[in-house]
Amino acid sequence: PPEITVERPVVHSAEGYEAQLVCIVHGENQPEVLWYRDTMQLDTTERRIMESHGSRHTLVIRKVHRADFGNYTCVADNQLGKTRKSIMLTGKPNPAKFNSASRGNWKDSYNISWEVESLSPIEEYKLLFRRLPDSGTNHEDGHPQPLSHQSQRKLASGRENRTSLYTIGNVGSNGASSYNFGYGRQFTDRRTDWRDVILPAAFSGQSNGGLQSMSYVIRGLDAGQVYEAKVQARNKFGWSPVSEAFTFKTTDTDRFAERPQSTGRIYNGHNQDINSIDSKASSKVSAPALLVFLAALITNRLLDLHS
Structure with a gap:
């Protein structure tokens, strides 16, 4: 199955800022990469963009709203299997x-x-x-x-x-x-x-x-x-x-x-x-x-x- 690593498991942001959630995906037969918010699959919108550059897959959220905070999942799927990794988007402070x-x-x-x-x-x-x-x-x-x-x-x-x-x-x-x-x-x-x-x-x-x-x-x-x-x-x-x-x-x-x-x-x-x-x-x-x-x-x- 594909291999996934996340650039940052926790991404800190705030209302009005842009947030980037990044998954690095490696696998044969060019795995398909999908993004989920909890259990709901995400589509591209005016504020939400999905970018792919080689093995780097990024979910970009523009002008973050309070409702955007939560758990996101990057899912990579090919003929050999399916792999997923989670990323938390939060507005809370980093550890001091x-x-x-x-x-x-x-x-x-x-x-x-x-x-x-x-x-x-x-x-x-x-x-x-x-x-x-x-x-x-x-x-x-x-x-x-x-x-x-x-x-x-x-x-x-x-x-x-x-x-x-x-x-x-x-x-x-x-x-x-x-x-x-x-x-x-x-x-x-x-x-x-x-x-x-x-x-x-x-x-x-x-x-x-x-x-x-x-x-x-x-x-x-x-x-x-x-x-x-x-x-x-x-x-x-x-x-x-x-x-x-x-x-x-x-x-x-x-x-x-x-x-x-x-x-x-x-x-x-x-x-x-x-x-x-x-x-x-x-x-x-x-x-x-x-x-x-x-x-x-x-x-x-x-x-x-x-x-």
Whole structure:
């Protein structure tokens, strides 16, 4: 049967752009090549063109619409058999790539930066980080919690506990999410647990090739420790795949007296750190859940007054 290789298994594009899906086909008796969208065979239209140059077969989609995103299949058929390969056309961002130095300049802070290719503006990022467990320690499954939901875990400095209204999101083994909220003593996670921070992105014009950059100062770290980070980016079409893990190390002593600052352009003039995210995490509690909790709190108070 014919042999097919795809130039790119995932093609990133955006509304209004041109997308090219390419299959390289080799086989005897000049195989016939057909294109499918899911199970529907595609025909040539004003916006959709099928080109063939030798073994290179290209499906060109002009002025991409949102409805064009999805799974496409290149099918090659000759007398010896039929072969198919799939190509995904998506508007979601590419996986981000970290570009900061692996060794920091401060003992309790680290300025982490990354860049991501996206032809549509990035709307927000989700940064995950943790201190790497000691050698030989098997910390759960070694992976962050799934990012398909937008709950935000409570962040803390790693050494404090306090009384506050808090919300914690959990994802079970079956993928179901559960949320707990309450008013009480909240204790921090272990320092090797994954922590996550939601960061808004300010888009300031399209850069070369759709490359968009971001930086963030992580505070409250331990001196002389190795940390691991991953990040996701979201545009209007959804979340990118999780980036590859990036490791960095804090110093034993500060190399510079001046403390690191987050980039104002990125944060719309607000210098965010872990502690400032705490209030945002609490604001993630849904309005109905908060009303129920407050009603219960008031009822208990009234009962105390009448007793």
